[in-house]
Amino acid sequence: MSTDTMRERYSRQMLFRPIGPTGQERLAQARVAIVGMGALGTILSTQVVRAGVGFVRLIDRDIIEPSNLQRQALYDEIDAKEGLPKSVAAKEKLQRANSDVEIEALATDLTWRNAESLLTDVDVILDGTDNFQTRYLINDVAVKHGIAWSYGGAVSSYGTTAFLRPGITPCLVCLLGPEQGGGTDTCDTVGVIAPIVSIIASLQVAETLKYLTGNAESLANGLTYVDVWSNEFRRIGYPGRNEACPCCGQHQYRALQKQQDALTVSLCGRQTIQVRPDSGRTVSFDGMAHRLRQVGQVRYTEHLLRFEVEDVVMTLFRDGRALIQGTEDPSRARSLYARYIGM
Numbered sequence: 631m632s633t634d635t636m637r638e639r640y641s642r643q644m645l646f647r648p649i650g651p652t653g654q655e656r657l658a659q660a661r662v663a664i665v666g667m668g669a670l671g672t673i674l675s676t677q678v679v680r681a682g683v684g685f686v687r688l689i690d691r692d693i694i695e696p697s698n699l700q701r702q703a704l705y706d707e708i709d710a711k712e713g714l715p716k717s718v719a720a721k722e723k724l725q726r727a728n729s730d731v732e733i734e735a736l737a738t739d740l741t742w743r744n745a746e747s748l749l750t751d752v753d754v755i756l757d758g759t760d761n762f763q764t765r766y767l768i769n770d771v772a773v774k775h776g777i778a779w780s781y782g783g784a785v786s787s788y789g790t791t792a793f794l795r796p797g798i799t800p801c802l803v804c805l806l807g808p809e810q811g812g813g814t815d816t817c818d819t820v821g822v823i824a825p826i827v828s829i830i831a832s833l834q835v836a837e838t839l840k841y842l843t844g845n846a847e848s849l850a851n852g853l854t855y856v857d858v859w860s861n862e863f864r865r866i867g868y869p870g871r872n873e874a875c876p877c878c879g880q881h882q883y884r885a886l887q888k889q890q891d892a893l894t895v896s897l898c899g900r901q902t903i904q905v906r907p908d909s910g911r912t913v914s915f916d917g918m919a920h921r922l923r924q925v926g927q928v929r930y931t932e933h934l935l936r937f938e939v940e941d942v943v944m945t946l947f948r949d950g951r952a953l954i955q956g957t958e959d960p961s962r963a964r965s966l967y968a969r970y971i972g973m
């Protein structure tokens with residue numbers, strides 16, 4: 631981008647003194663990865679792309695559904711109708727907002743196999759996930775490779791966020807223990823309203839901007855808890871780093887070392903099971919569509935193949951991963967997969 635275009639586009643951000651032209655230049659050189667492109671992810675990505683962060687990687691395993699539209703601000707009714715992968719639809723829209731940013735869209739889930747290759751060439755990892763399994767994986771990669779990351783979670787009307795810097799702040803395991811932290815509420819059971827998501831995601835981006843522009847002294851240095859319904863806004867200062875922490879003290883990366891792939895995972899918010907066979911194959915949609923047309927309705931694009939059969943809709947990705955919509959029973963999802971796609 632020419633200096634003039636840059637000056638104009640980012641003029642208000644550069645007028646903000648702590649950022650200024652130097653901070654803007656740093657943002658242009660910066661790289662972030664966003665894990666999860668749901669409610670948090672759509673806001674995280676919109677703000678970092680518009681702010682001019684040079685490289686943004688979007689990672690999400692899901693497709694867009696009508697129930698997402700209430701809070702997932704980047705998507706619209708056409709996306710939901712087409713059932714596009716979230717990362718792909720998001721990239722298209724974000725690129726229109728800022729064509730200077732390099733955006734990479736990955737329709738995949740983060741696992742111990744790919745986490746280190748997808749998260750270690752960035753300056754900050756932004757958590758837009760809805761589960762602690764993935765957060766512990768992010769924490770392992772962040773601590774092992776010394777990468778800052780922003781933890782964020784929101785359900786119901788409340789949320790928590792913390793900006794974690796390996797070696798400086800506690801890590802997620804220090805804060806929440808080695809097992810699943812947080813409560814048992816999920817957006818499945820107690821729902822979620824859009825305002826809390828916007829606030830948590832905005833706090834995550836504010837911390838990220840401070841960090842990337844060389845303003846680390848302004849970081850919150852603690853967990854922030856907000857409840858927009860009971861009008862609470864609390865800062866909980868970090869405890870001292872725990873040298874006995876299995877992760878950042880003892881360097882045991884349990885989530886990474888577990889090397890376990892759950893064959894099935896039920897996705898938050900709806901009757902959908904993800905099936906991920908451990909085959910590492912690439913699916914040919916042409917061949918698959920030809921075969922499946924004998925038994926059900928099929929359509930496919932370059933990203934996914936959609937197959938309607940019995941009372942379910944199966945969405946197949948090129949890596950063999952599938953989302954089975956219309957069931958909450960993992961064993962039924964597995965058997966449908968085996969029957970129609972083949973293990």
Ligand SMILES: [Zn+2]
Pocket residue numbers: 800801802803804805872875876877878879
């Ligand atoms: Zn720790």
